[in-house]
Amino acid sequence: MKKKIGVYICHCGGNISDYVDVEKVKQAIENEGGVFLAKTTMFACSDSNQKDMVEDIKNNELDGVIVASCSPKLHLTTFRNVSERGDLNKYSYVHANIREQASWAHSDDKAGATEKAIHIVKAAIAKARLSESLEPNKIVAKKAVAIIGGGVAGMKAAIALSNMDCPVYIIERKYFVGGRVAQWNELFTTNETGKDLVTRLYNDLVKRSNVTIFTGAEVVKNTGSIGDFKLTIKITPRYIKENCNQGRLQEAIDACPVELPDDFNFSITNRKAIYHNFPSEYPQLPVIDIKNCTRCGKCEQICESIDFSQKEENIEIQIGSVLMATGFDPYTPIEGEFGYKEIENVVTLPQFKRMIDMSDKTLTFKGKEIKNIAYIYCVGSRQEERENKYCSRYCCTSAIHEAIIAKKKFTNINNFHFNRGIRAYGKQEILYNESSKMGDIYLQLTEDSPAVVSKNGTKTIVKTNDILTNGREIEVEADLVVLATGMVPRADNSVGSLFKLPKGRDKFFNEIHMKLRPVETFIDGVTISGSCQGPKNIMESINSALSAATKSFSYISKGELETEPIVAVVDSGLCTWCNLCSEACPFDAISMKEEGGKSIAFINNSVCKGCGMCLPVCPTDAIDLIAYSNKEIESMIDALAND
Amino acid sequence: MAENNKKSAKILVFSTEKISDPAIDMAGLLKLHYPPTIYTITLPCSSGIKSRWILHAYEKGFDGVFIAADGSDCVYGESCTEKTGQIVSRTHELMKQKSIEPARLKMAAICSVCSESFVKQIKSFNEYLLKNLNS
Structure with missing residues (x-):
């Protein structure tokens, strides 16, 4: 039983203390049994507070520590490390979440939020009193990473991992690498084309002996966990021999x-x-x-290189970490949205990019030369009524860039931009300036008064009330209407389900914390990068890919990794070996052993994942989970129940 | 149940580290309010909840217990939903033996982004419990 527990209650700036009376929480818990010191702090996670905590632990020989602050997803590891720096076993640390589950959830009821915070901290104290010093499990980590998706993010991550001497498998569902970027022509700011960029990355990758690229390949099965994933990859054939003419x-x-x-x-x-x-x-x-x-x-x-005898095959790979880089789909407008599919000269921005790339001297559409182009922004993004509330970030710049390219490549082009406020941030502002100087016309509208595309005889008219000219109604006769469509998650994101990857409200894959843990997921060993995580331009995608590569490598670089020592334990006195626990275990971690002249359950700690499925089926209540024992849970319930 | 004329029922939520707890955290982040007498104990998986913990909560004065289950998103396997359902069934039998109304134990699958669903479920459970508490 711990007798010298230190409790730190965080203001989190005002995120907690604006709604929870932290001084009252401190007063309510400082005389609880086992509490040696109680302090409030402005930012528990700050360097200065961490140093103070280390000194407190050492100087007072604390045997337990609690920080009442934000969600444990953000700072459990931070404060476990603080405990270790104070020479205290890191499992003697208990985290109390009084921000997401008290101050923010009950910001409408300050007294209620304070009362709840007191109970939460008391429950943490009850748990800390019973916590034991533990050592993490150490497992062998397979030093290899699977990158799912062979776009620029995946390829760049592969190069980074290869440079770290880490074997890499790129698994690309399509038959060609490069993803969306291969479909793009000139890129800002380098003027390199998407194809050139893909070529450069691919040529770099194929020289490397520790990189394997699978195309036409899909992960169909995943077993194992961090350090030891076993993936089954289905490879569909090209039906063409490799060294063909x-x-x-x-x-x-x-x-x-x-x-x-x-x-x-x-x-x-x-x-x-x-x-x-x-x-x-x-x-x-x-x-x-x-x-x-x-x-x-x-x-x-x-052609003798055609080979219909090629067969689909399944192969298995073992890797230590998975890096997701599955990219995005462009938003497809619904029929009739700004005339899409109802008016023939309405196209999407991705279609327009391909048109420009494939056209030579004149820009034509269905045989007619294009002169006036109307760009309608925020199509499929920033939706008021429908699902996609987010800004897709890249479409303003991409539409402006494409308008400039069209004007430079073809003669007599007039660009009209129907926008809801241009979001060309950072260096992309240069493009906006260039387009303005070239004479492009910007018409600004609001979500309440969107642009209207209609047909008047053979003419296509785009009309709006321009707020930059005091709401004057302005119409443009357009030869082509380009819908600047945003990014949406891949229509087939089933590979995410194989890894149980959580998705955010926008349906993209979700990181643990957008600022503090931006490429990690709740699934240990799986990182996310690029636009499968949310709209990003190429630079942002590659930044996140490099970050994810480093994070994935950090899991496995030592060849072994530490996992939580949370495993089931059997009370040999109570166990009568009925086999129910073994049947309930999804990992085959429980077997029978003989001890003291009777048969009892034996837990294989290296296989047990600590799910606890064996606990409730035991008729004699002979199994506990470390850190979630009957004593710990029931003492927490007692603390929460006390009025 | 514990007492009459409560403003809100006292509910113990068993949530799970990787799935339902993030949803409950996000409810806070989005300031989706629910009664402050809802307390959470986080476990690795909802299929590891013991009936005795649930019964202990009633003994100590909780009006209701809500299992925010992993459902099909469980990282430990697809059997989680079925196993959590079996825990609820077994506990309902034990509750009947102790003359505790089985409706005071509720389970719903709460995915990692199901914040609105969590708040809706917990508010409706709170209303149900209050109605019975104050009747």
Whole structure:
């Protein structure tokens, strides 16, 4: 039983103390049994307070520490480390959450919030009194990382990990790497094209012996956990031999009678059933879209590299950490949204980018030369009535950039930007200035008075009340309307479910904390990066990819890692070996052993994950979970119940 | 139940570290208010809750116990929902033996972003308990 517990109650600036009377909390708990000292602090996590805590622990030989502050997700590790620096076992530390679950949840009831905070701290004291010194479990960590997604974020993370001498597997669902960036032409600020960037990264990766790239590959099964994930990868064949004759292959592509909308060009062009997205795409080997191939045999007659005997295969890899870089989908407007699919010359920004990339001297759409282009901003983002409340961050800059490229590449282009306030932040402001100097017209509107796209005979009219000209109604006759569509999560994000990755309110994968733990997830050993986490431009995606690579590597770099010593323990006196615990265990961690002339349950600590599923099924109540024993839980209930 | 004319019922919530606790935290972050007499004890998994802890809570004066279960999101396996349901069934039987109304134990799957759902469930449970407390 702990007798010298130190309790620190945090103001969190005013986040806690604006609603919880922290002095009253201190007074209420300072005379609790086992409490040796109680203090309030402005920021418990600050360096100065941490130093004070270390001194308190050492000088007073504290045997338990509690910090009542924010969620343990943010600072449990921080204060465990403080305990260790004070030479106190880190499992003698107990965290009390009085911000998310008291001050913020009950900011409408200060007295209620204070009363609740007192109870929460008393429950933490009850738990701390019974806490035991523990040593973390040490498990062997497989020094390899799987990166799911071979876009620029995934490739950049792979290079970073490879540089750290860490084997990497890139698992790309599509048949070609590069993701969305491969679909983009000139990029700001370097003027390098998306294809050039992808080529550069790919050429770097293929030189590295510790990088393996799977394309047409999908993770279909995941077992194991941090340090030892076992992934099953389904690899679908390209139906083309690796060392094929590219010349004959092009003839085979030309001969293919099947024509389908080309996803790569957002359906503004068609492709064949045997295809590559563009001639220099990586890997430089076309693929046969077997779902749409009619097996007419024409390609086989022309090219000996076609091989329909290739079979789908499943392979297994063992890795220590998983880095998610699965990217985004562009928002698809609903039918009729700003005339989409109802008025023929309304296209999305991704389609417009492909049009510009594929057009040479003149910009035409359905045979008509384009002169006046109306850009409508925030399509699928900042929605008042529908789901996507967030700003997609990249679309303002991307639309402006594309407008500048269109004006420079083609003659007589007039750009009209129907926006809800331009969000070209940081260096992207340069593009906005350039576009303004080139004579682009910016019309600003509000969400209450959106732009209206209509047809007047053969003309397409975009109309709005421009708030920059005192609400005057302005209309533009547009040859092309470009909807600056935002980012949405991948339509098929099932790989996230395999790892049980939580999603945020915006349905993107969710980090633990956007500032303090921005690439970590609640699933130990799984990091997230790039736009699968939320809208990001390339620079932001790569920053997060490098951060995720470093974090993933930090889990496994030592070859072993520490896990929580929370495992089940058996009271051999009470156990009668009925086998129910073993049946309940999802990890096969429980077996029978003989002890003292009788059969009892044996827990394999290296396999036990500490879920506790064996606890409630035991008819003699012979199993406890370390740190969640009957004594600890019931003493917490007692503390919370006391009025 | 403990006493009449309460403003809000005293409810013990068993939440889980990786799934329902983040949702309860986010409810606070979003200032989605609920009665301050709702207290949380966090566990690794909802299928590890012992019936004796639930019964202990009633003995000590809690009006209700709410299991914020992992549901199909459980990181420990798909059997969690079924096993948590079995805990509730077994505890309901024990509650009947002790003449405790089974409706005072409620379970709902709360995913990691189900903050609104948590607050809605807990408010409705609070109202139910209050109605019975004050009747």
